[in-house]
Amino acid sequence: xxxxxxxxxxxxxxxxxxxxxxxxxxxxxxxxxxxxxxxxxxxxxxxxxxxxxxxxxxxxxxxxxxxxxxxxxxxxxxxxxxxxxxxxxxxxxxxxxxxxxxxxxxxxxxxxxxxxxxxxxxxxxxxxxx
Amino acid sequence: xxxxxxxxxxxxxxxxxxxxxxxxxxxxxxxxxxxxxxxxxxxxxxxxxxxxxxxxxxxxxxxxxxxxxxxxxxxxxxxxxxxxxxxxxxxxxxxxxxxxxxxxxxxxxxxxxxxxxxxxxxxxxxxxxxxxxxxxxxxxxxxxxxxxxxxxxxxxxxxxxxxxxxxxxxxxxxxxxxxxxxxxxxxxxxxxxxxxxxxxxxxxxxxxxxxxxxxxxxxxxxxxxxxxxxxxxxxxxxxxxxxxxxxxxxxxxxxxxxxxxxxxxxxxxxxxxxxxxxxxxxxxxxxxxxxxxxxxxxxxxxxxxxxxxxxxxxxxxxxxxxxxxxxxxxxxxxxxxxxxxxxxxxxxxxxxxxxxxxxxxxxxxxxxxxxxxxxxxxxxxxxxxxxxxxxxxxxxxxxxxxxxxxxxxxxxxxxxxxxxxxxxxxxxxxxxxxxxxxxxxxxxxxxxxxxxxxxxxxxxxxxxxxxxxxxxxxxxxxxxxxxxxxxxxxxxxxxxxxxxxxxxxxxxxxxxx
Numbered sequence: 096x097x098x099x100x101x102x103x104x105x106x107x108x109x110x111x112x113x114x115x116x117x118x119x120x121x122x123x124x125x126x127x128x129x130x131x132x133x134x135x136x137x138x139x140x141x142x143x144x145x146x147x148x149x150x151x152x153x154x155x156x157x158x159x160x161x162x163x164x165x166x167x168x169x170x171x172x173x174x175x176x177x178x179x180x181x182x183x184x185x186x187x188x189x190x191x192x193x194x195x196x197x198x199x200x201x202x203x204x205x206x207x208x209x210x211x212x213x214x215x216x217x218x219x220x221x222x223x224x225x
Numbered sequence: 226x227x228x229x230x231x232x233x234x235x236x237x238x239x240x241x242x243x244x245x246x247x248x249x250x251x252x253x254x255x256x257x258x259x260x261x262x263x264x265x266x267x268x269x270x271x272x273x274x275x276x277x278x279x280x281x282x283x284x285x286x287x288x289x290x291x292x293x294x295x296x297x298x299x300x301x302x303x304x305x306x307x308x309x310x311x312x313x314x315x316x317x318x319x320x321x322x323x324x325x326x327x328x329x330x331x332x333x334x335x336x337x338x339x340x341x342x343x344x345x346x347x348x349x350x351x352x353x354x355x356x357x358x359x360x361x362x363x364x365x366x367x368x369x370x371x372x373x374x375x376x377x378x379x380x381x382x383x384x385x386x387x388x389x390x391x392x393x394x395x396x397x398x399x400x401x402x403x404x405x406x407x408x409x410x411x412x413x414x415x416x417x418x419x420x421x422x423x424x425x426x427x428x429x430x431x432x433x434x435x436x437x438x439x440x441x442x443x444x445x446x447x448x449x450x451x452x453x454x455x456x457x458x459x460x461x462x463x464x465x466x467x468x469x470x471x472x473x474x475x476x477x478x479x480x481x482x483x484x485x486x487x488x489x490x491x492x493x494x495x496x497x498x499x500x501x502x503x504x505x506x507x508x509x510x511x512x513x514x515x516x517x518x519x520x521x522x523x524x525x526x527x528x529x530x531x532x533x534x535x536x537x538x539x540x541x542x543x544x545x546x547x548x549x550x551x552x553x554x555x556x557x558x559x560x561x562x563x564x565x566x567x568x569x570x571x572x573x574x575x576x577x578x579x580x581x582x583x584x585x586x587x588x589x590x591x592x593x594x595x596x597x598x599x600x601x602x603x604x605x606x607x608x609x610x611x612x613x614x615x616x617x618x619x620x621x622x623x624x625x626x627x628x629x630x631x632x633x634x635x636x637x638x639x640x641x642x643x644x645x646x647x648x649x650x651x652x653x654x655x656x657x658x659x660x661x662x663x664x665x666x667x668x669x670x671x672x673x674x675x676x677x678x679x680x681x682x683x684x685x686x687x688x689x690x691x692x693x694x695x696x697x698x699x700x701x702x703x704x705x706x707x708x709x710x711x712x713x714x715x716x717x718x719x720x721x722x723x724x725x726x727x728x729x730x731x732x733x734x735x736x737x738x
Contacts, residue, residue, distance in 0.1 A: 139495040139647055197641040202634075207492075207650035209637025 127162060129185040130169045131221035133214035135193070149222025151206045152215045165220045169213065189213060227403045229273075230414040231437035241267035241409060243730065244431065244445035246416050246460070249306020250716055251702040251723045252451035253394045253402065254351055258727040260405040264734065267443055268408055269433060271415035272303030274395065276559060279436055283415060283608045284456070285556065286615040290599070291662065292550060293485075293619045298558035299670050300453050304412065305395020307453070307670070308716075310562050312509070313391025315354055316384060316713035317345050317721075321522040321532060322592070323709075328529035329624070331482065331595035334708040335680040335689040344721035351720055352389040355513055359385045361504075364514055371504040373516075374645055380524050381639040383504065383516035384534055386713070390510070413437070417612050419448075419464035419472055419699075427697045428472075434610045446737075447698045447730060451723070454483065454672035454705035458601040459615040461676070461686075461693075473676070473693040476683045480601035480675050483617065484593040484710040485668035487533075487625060488549065491654060492587040492633040493540065496646040499581035505537040509569075517590070518636055519712070528635070530628035533591025534712045535636055543586035545572035548665035587633065587648065590669065592710040594624045601675050619668075623660045630654040671715045673704040690729045691722065702726055 136145055153160045159168065169189070196202065196211030203215045210218075243259065245252045248270035259266045272280040285297035293299075301309045318338060325333030346357040358364070361383040365371045375381045402410050413435040420430050430444045450457045458480040462471035471479055504516045517534035525532060545568075552568055553561045593599070599620040603613040630650065637648030653663040679685025682694040691706050693699040702723045704715040711718070 135497060135644075135647060138497050194642075194644070197638060200638055202638050202641065204634060204637075204650065204655065207652065207655045209634055209641060209648045209650070211641060 125182055127166060127220060127224050129182045130166060130189065131217050131224055132186060132189065133193075133217040133221070134186060134190055136208075136210075136214055136218065145218050146222045146225065148205050148208060148210070148215065149218035149220070152203070152219040153222060155203075155205065156219075159216065159219060160223075162220065162223050165216050165223065169216055169220065189217060226406065226408065227410045227412065230411045230433060230441060231435050231439055233439060233441060235439050235441075237441045239267055239409070239411065239441060239443045241265040241443070241445045242734065243267070243447045243449065244269065244443050245449045245451055245702075246431065247271075247306070247450065247452035247456070247703075248304050248402075248410065249301075249451065249453065249703075250308050250394055251719055252449075253305070253398050254348075254720045254723045255449060255451060255702055255727050256402060256405075256408050256410075257351075257398060258724065260401065260408060262407060264407060266408045267445060268402065268410045269414040269416060269431075269443065270304050270410065270412045273412045274304045274399065276301065276303055276309070278557070279609075280413075281558065283610065283612075285608070286455070286617060287604055288617045288619065290618040290620045291666075292664070293617060293668065294550070294553050294670065295556045296455065296615060296617060297556045298553065298561050299672070300455070301558060303395065304399065304410075305393055308392060308394040310558065311389075311391050311716060313352070313389030314386055314714040315352065315389055315717040316386040317341070317359060318711040318713060318718055319384075319519075319522065319532060321525060322711035326526070328526075329531065329594055329709070331597070331684070332709050334678055336678070341718070341721045341725065344724040345717065347724050348717055348720040352392045352717065354387045354389055354717075359387075361385055361516060364516075368503075372500075372502070373504060374502065374518065374643060375639050376643045377639070378521070380521055381518050381636055382521055384519035384712075385514055385516050387514045388507075388512060389716075414441070414443075415610055415612075416452075416460060417463075417610050418466070419460060421464075421467050421472060421696065425467050425472070426695070428699045436609060447700065447734070449700045449702050449726070449730075451702040453703060454675045455601050455615050455617065457701055457703065457705040458483075458675035459603065459612070462601075462603050463613050473686050473696055473699065475695055478677065478684070478686050481597045481599075482595045482674040482677050483599045483601055483619065483672065484595060484674040484707065485619060486671045486710060486712065486714070487589060487591045487593055487621070487629070487666060488669045489589050489629070489663070489666040490543065490548070490586055491535070491589045491629055491651055492637070493649045493651070494537065494585040494587055494640065494646060495649065496583050496585070497644075499583045500645075501581045502537060502585065507536075518587075520632055520635055524635060528631050530631045531592050531594055531624060532712050533589055533628060533632050535587040535589060535632065537585040538588060539582040540584035540586050541582065542572045543588075548667055550665060550667035553667075587636070589629050589632065590712050590714075591625070591629060591632070592712055594622050595674065595677070595709055596620055596622055621662060626660050626662065627657075630657065669714060671704065671710070673707040673710045673715055676701045676705040678706045678708045691726045700726060700730065
């Protein structure tokens with residue numbers, strides 16, 4: 096992660112702290128938990144809503160129906176691979192990745208939601224690790 | 226001058242220079258242009274100065290195809306016409322609405338937006354609108370608190386609307402019309418037939434009747450039909466004693482291409498933080514302007530979609546509102562309006578502005594692709610005055626549906642870019658392969674296109690001056706002349722088009738004198 100990116104995410108980082116209901120998923124590993132947090136959606140719908148989106152995405156993109164595959168896709172960022180050693184940064188990186196998706200029109204419609212590909216995958220991962 | 230045609234001696238002959246059939250927004254706007262001229266203008270109104278069921282009944286007809294409002298209650302039949310209960314929503318058509326779009330069959334007017342601009346400006350005071358300004362930047366200069374949901378207007382832009390009080394033509398212009406010496410308003414003067422010259426190249430007279438059993442003849446040098454899209458088509462089709470398919474119908478275009486604005490709830494906007502979104506808010510009678518989210522011409526072209534807009538309503542209110550197609554189900558327009566107003570009040574729609582909501586419903590207003598199979602024809606049944614009733618076959622197309630879906634996909638992407646929140650399409654739009662329509666889809670009571678404009682007589686009924694192609698002295702005023710229907714409500718444009726017609730008629734009259 097480049098320093099420029101962190102600076103540009105200053106405002107977003109404040110918002111991340113206020114994410115309403117993500118509280119960890121017990122036995123699942125920390126990287127999966129960190130990746131599976133669609134920050135914007137967490138402010139717009141409840142946990143069951145995220146799970147529904149995740150379930151629908153998995154059904155609509157069967158190639159991405161495995162935890163490993165989703166983890167790999169989510170970890171791939173424009174600026175390089177995200178590693179588990181930077182767990183504390185993942186929230187911000189996912190926000191940036193999601194914003195990039197919108198800028199590049201990398202969007203998908205899942206259950207009617209117009210989402211960035213990243214947040215759709217985050218929902219899918221959240222669904223799978225439950 | 227006002228004359229009640231019921232009180233004339235039966236079989237009277239009325240003569241004038243110009244005969245305007247219909248005293249609604251178009252007919253009255255046209256007549257007002259001729260006040261104090263040296264020309265005798267005959268203005269014919271089928272009803273009186275207030276609502277009467279017996280007169281309204283003349284508009285009753287059948288509907289087939291896509292479910293529609295009862296025809297009897299879809300228009301008002303008395304002096305002032307449907308301005309008697311219109312809501313006053315106004316915006317000009319966009320440049321793209323007039324041009325030929327390869328992906329929209331039968332699109333392309335013979336006139337352009339620039340041809341109407343001066344008339345739009347002249348139409349503004351008639352319906353008591355503000356300055357002829359529809360640029361978002363202008364309105365933000367007036368109120369710096371107006372905040373756009375969109376950061377980049379190259380894909381989605383804020384299309385501004387203005388609101389008429391709304392002007393009730395029957396009240397606002399009654400005195401001016403009645404007191405004008407050269408305007409002869411005849412009430413209870415329903416045109417039941419149009420008679421042409423022997424070679425059917427011009428109109429000689431129209432026959433008027435009323436429920437008092439009186440029948441009269443009106444002769445004029447020029448005739449203008451201004452009865453709204455369904456009735457204009459009905460009159461031309463019913464005038465078939467000299468032309469088997471009806472007057473002006475040599476190429477079977479009269480009644481075809483009936484268009485409505487598809488008005489339907491379509492998506493939900495969820496904001497990260499509550500916001501009143503003042504720019505997009507509407508308080509009836511209080512707000513003078515607002516924006517709707519629209520798709521740029523370039524993006525419409527790229528996606529090959531129709532022109533449409535999305536308006537916003539707080540979800541809490543929207544959820545309480547029944548679809549219009551359910552609320553407006555009676556044959557009685559007064560009963561329907563009472564019902565709608567009651568529903569609005571219960572939903573809180575007439576109360577003060579929202580102070581900040583997190584969820585909004587996105588409501589579509591979109592043009593209908595011109596479709597020759599969407600049409601008005603004559604029924605075998607006749608009304609009390611002997612005129613065949615109209616039958617409406619409203620037919621939508623796959624392009625209509627695909628366009629709505631794509632519009633919300635685009636808006637969803639742009640809202641995502643702006644970071645305000647996310648958009649969720651309603652269930653009926655989620656399957657790209659599903660071209661069916663939900664039961665709650667309705668129209669805006671905007672009837673357009675049954676005597677469409679084209680300079681090619683094979684493609685349209687009127688030319689660019691609103692003159693019926695094959696008839697030298699018959700003109701049509703109103704939304705029936707629209708080649709395409711654009712997204713905005715039709716009243717502002719139909720008045721602008723009528724003023725343009727009036728200028729043209731003045732030139733014609735002058736050149737023939």
